[in-house]
Amino acid sequence: MTEHSWNAFTVERKDHVAQVTLIGPGKGNAQGPDFWSELPQIFAELDADPEVRAVVLAGAGKNFSFGLDLAAMAPVMGPALADKAQAAPRTTFLGDIKKMQSAITAVADCRKPVVAAVQGWCIGGAVDLISAADVRYASADAKFSIREVRVAIVADMGSFARLPAIIGDGHLRELALTGKDIDAARAEKIGLVNDVFADAEAVLAAAHATASEIAANPPLVVQGVKEVLDHSRKPAVDDSLRYVAVWNAAFLPSEDIGEAMAAVFQKRAPEFKGR
Template sequence: MTATLDDLVSLRVATVDGVAEVTLVGPGKGNAMGPDFWRELPLVFGALDADPEVRAVILTGAGPNFSYGLDLPAMMSTWAPLLADRALAGPRSAFLDEIRALQAAVTSVAVCRKPVVAAVAGWCIGGGVDLIAAADVRLASADARFSVREVKVAIVADLGSLQRLAGIVGEGHLRELAFTGKDIDASRAERIGLVNDVHPDRDAVLAAARELAGEVAANPPLVVQGVKDVLGQRREQQVADGLRYVSAWNAAFLPSEDLGEATSAFLERRAPRFRGE
């Protein structure tokens, strides 16, 4: 790995027999995705993409959960001035840049030439779903739970779930998940195609991911990369167009009373009261 990966805070990387294992380690509760994560994710996947010794990648979370998603309090401390009620063009343009930087971080997983296998145990919420949607294959433990939860915090999901999941689970399932923000279990996730297989526990799903990644790594690496490139040729352009649209939409419309209420309710551990303002 390059020197830029020597001091990772939110991710741990280990490579064995051509398979790199990238583990989310926080430091936020439930591997929540704060500023360190968004800075480090593209560095890690850029390095893995360029490393000729890496032939496949496993993406997983430390501890009982994959990720609670966006670390909203940590991120809002930076975003608050950009989301002020009367923010003009300058702050909104800066917020657009912020959204697109986060999008690019997730996209670094999708465009990595090495196939990526996500091994999910426990909760996978919001940004966690964006992240696994950018992987090539998803496996889950029996206790895994998934939620496209942005609607619950007055946000239009803007990091890739709305663009990538339709091709994975279909439009009907995606709309249900995105409109409701509901939680689904591993069994339903398997039925709708969000995950390929369900395994008994975290150890078992990680073992299955390692076996699958090992099978990939044993094949001719340039051919495997070619297969991924061909499969993604049309999809990634459509995703890119969708990401640009939703980033512009959120930069224009995300600042709202409902967003402030969602943040306050989260911090105060109460149910939000949305008014459509």
């Protein structure tokens, strides 16, 4: 396969295993425009590469990802959030949501199993991303948060669609309704991650070890296992993604989301008024 130069990722291939690493360019590997445009391209290439049999998904530096880069994505969100936004900007926003959803879905639909290695913070859209992986590992310092509710957003990139099958409805509701942070030990307890390792180096090594085990198996059978496991839940996932995309295109604009964004940039507590 021809290697590309990516802005938000690096991609390395060795011994039938590819490593896809988030590198930003936003602080904490935040998910800006390059992330959303490059992710589906990368996973389409890996899916089509017969030499790749498993993928390790990692983040560079101290953190896996801070999630959505609010500042960088403002041009996408701004018109739909404008006061009295009409049908045209909301329709465009719906299309943008669906494109972003398809980026995460490219990870879930990749025929090559994906093992996520998480260190440090894994926030919002980053939880959406790892929910699309087949196996999730964490370092002892990892912290997770479905934080969208705290910035007046209904999470719409896949956490609500995929996590019920991973952590169960009750745990998902607790995390989604509070926006609380949980540590690696709690994440392992509820099943969000399969195992916890001492540090970033150890969790990446463990992810590669599992990916190598997968890659040693018959590749077409591995793909068949994944397809069969995904078959029954995929219609429900697709339906959930469609519903939340339409819901957010219609109802995301509010005074509260403007207040939430202002509070983030001004580094203060928001004051929500339900308007």
